[in-house]
Amino acid sequence: EVQLLQSGGGLVQPGGSLRLSCAASGFTFSRSAVSWVRQAPGKGLEWVSGISDTGASTYYADSVKGRFTISRDNSKNTLDLQMNNLRAEDTAVYYCAHPGSGHYPAPFDHWGQGTLVTVSS
Amino acid sequence: EIVLTQFPGTLSLSPGERATLSCRASQSVSSNSLAWYRQKPGQAPRLLIYGASSRVSGIPDRFSGSGSGTDFTLTISRLEPEDFAVYYCQQYAGSPLTFGPGTKVDIK
Numbered sequence: 001e002v003q004l005l006q007s008g009g010g011l012v013q014p015g016g017s018l019r020l021s022c023a024a025s026g027f028t029f030s031r032s033a034v035s036w037v038r039q040a041p042g043k044g045l046e047w048v049s050g051i052s053d054t055g056a057s058t059y060y061a062d063s064v065k066g067r068f069t070i071s072r073d074n075s076k077n078t079l080d081l082q083m084n085n086l087r088a089e090d091t092a093v094y095y096c097a098h099p100g101s102g103h104y105p106a107p108f109d110h111w112g113q114g115t116l117v118t119v120s121s
Numbered sequence: 122e123i124v125l126t127q128f129p130g131t132l133s134l135s136p137g138e139r140a141t142l143s144c145r146a147s148q149s150v151s152s153n154s155l156a157w158y159r160q161k162p163g164q165a166p167r168l169l170i171y172g173a174s175s176r177v178s179g180i181p182d183r184f185s186g187s188g189s190g191t192d193f194t195l196t197i198s199r200l201e202p203e204d205f206a207v208y209y210c211q212q213y214a215g216s217p218l219t220f221g222p223g224t225k226v227d228i229k
Contacts, residue, residue: 044222047219107168
């Protein structure tokens with residue numbers, strides 16, 4: 001069974017930093033692209049960032065480019081999202097998401113439980 | 122960037138009725154790389170349809186997808202109580218991946 005267990009998140013002041021993590025199991029992590037998707041309170045879904053299976057290629061939404069960094073550790077089956085210079089509009093539930101095909105771009109068959117990031121003074 | 126528009130914004134129906142949800146893309150979605158998700162309150166989205174019309178394993182056959190190019194449709198033949206939720210379309214033809222704003226299906 002595929003599991004994506006997220007950690008991190010919380011309250012941070014504008015301009016601050018936060019790191020999210022996602023521990024994957026139940027599939028061959030090193031052979032799969034993965035992504036982060038977020039959802040602001042009461043709003044729709046927004047893809048944030050993706051990373052290829054080896055980590056050689058990374059992809060970002062314009063809204064976070066230059067501020068967020070996606071990375072992975074295939075030896076530990078973990079995915080991270082380093083978020084710097086956070087803004088109020090980054091407030092959202094963040095999900096790690098895995099495409100069943102393992103490809104990028106692709107639809108997401110599996111989702112983490114979500115973690116809330118609140119940017120507020 | 123491919124922008125997706127969904128309509129209607131809200132669909133008010135009764136259990137057992139048929140629901141027809143639409144998703145329109147700002148440009149042609151190559152290879153019909155269009156997916157549909159259902160999201161219940163407080164839960165992560167669940168993938169229902171990919172490739173515009175292929176149902177994910179375990180998804181009931183009351184869900185069907187159709188369309189090509191720029192116009193896509195999700196049909197729920199008979200609404201069950203668990204189907205009252207928000208539905209999103211997503212294109213994965215290229216980066217950035219984009220989602221539509223969602224259609225809420227609520228109980229009439």
